[in-house]
Amino acid sequence: MSERDPAPAAGGYLGAGVNTRWQATREHVDMALAGPPPRPLRLSAAPQDVTLDLARSAIVVIDMQNDFCAKGGWVDYLGADYTPDRAPIAPLQRLLPVLRTAGVPVIWVNWGNRPDLANMPPNQIHLYKNSGSGIGLGDPLPGSGARVLEKDSWAAAIVDELEPAPQDIKVDKYRISGFWDTPLDSILRNLGIRSLLFAGVNTDQCVLHSLTDANFLGYGCVMLEDCCATSSPDFCTEATIWNVKKCFGFVTDSQTVIRALEGGA
Incomplete structure (x- = not known):
């Protein structure tokens, strides 16, 4: 007051x-x-240490959804190995309660299509259904019938292990980046957020491009390496981390954040 x-x-x-x-x-x-007065939090990071203002920081958790991270989801149906995308679950289970206790907003940015796909142009549908047939965005998954990444479907839901808290903020996205055609930037600006921690899947796709858009919009960006994962080859993660450190922000991990919050950094 x-x-x-x-x-x-x-x-x-x-x-x-x-x-x-x-x-x-x-x-x-x-x-x-x-x-509120600044609440500095210094983190060991690369390419150099960085100090965040906890009063003006948030964590953005991207696409930790059944379609990407669960048995019976879309990635599993396509025959790919979805298990690498589950790697962020355990570190996020430890980190998110600590951040909430510190007053840091948790923002879930998840793919959530309209049922009619009215805002999805052909190039986006082609990205995931490039032969024109098969199971793509909005199509029902065999077995469960859940529609791929459709808002309010099981397919688009956050995995059970990462149940959001009542005060968390949810944002639907419709592109690889969480900023394009969504209210994410408006929400962050209304909250007075200037620095963002990034987590989720896939490291080299939706996480990277959300982070780069945030960088272009003027936010300070920190990727939490152990809270990000991808089913892509290892070189994709290596290139992403190199580029974040070189051009777009900083890289650290959840244990470093927790230690700093607990006064042990």
């Missing part, structure tokens, strides 16, 4: 973010509220 107007007689705060909200009464609107 503002020190200049600690108890407005009639009115309240406007906006979801303590960093950006206004305070209003019948007589006055204060757009100059001071945000």
Whole structure:
């Protein structure tokens, strides 16, 4: 609450973010509220150590969904090995409660198609159904009948092991990047977020391109290496990590974050 107007007689705060909200009464609107003081957190990282402001940071967890990470999901149906994409589950189970306790927002960015695919142009459908036949976006999976990556289907649901908390934020995406044609950037700006931790699958696809878009939009970006995974060949992960360190941000891991939060960094 503002020190200049600690108890407005009639009115309240406007906006979801303590960093950006206004305070209003019948007589006055204060757009100059001071945000919370910085809460620095220094992390060992590459290419150099980095300090985040916990009061202005969030974690973005991308595509930890049944279609990518579970038996009976789309990747499994296609005959690929989905088990590498399960690697982030255990570290995220440890990290997310610690971040929530520290007041860091957890944002789940998941592929969630419209049932009619009305916003999916042919090039995006071709990406996953390049022969024009087979099981692609929005098609029912044999057996369960769940529609591939369709919002509110089992296929698009977050894996059971990573149940979101009530205060977490969910954003549907429709492209490789979580920023394109979604409210993610607006949400982050309204919360006053300036730095982002990145986790999820696939490291070299949706994680990388969401991270690069965040970088282009001006956010400080930190990839949590052990909280990211891919079913692509190893060289794809190696190239992604090299490029993040070279061009787009920093790389560390969940244990480093936990130790720093617990005062052991």
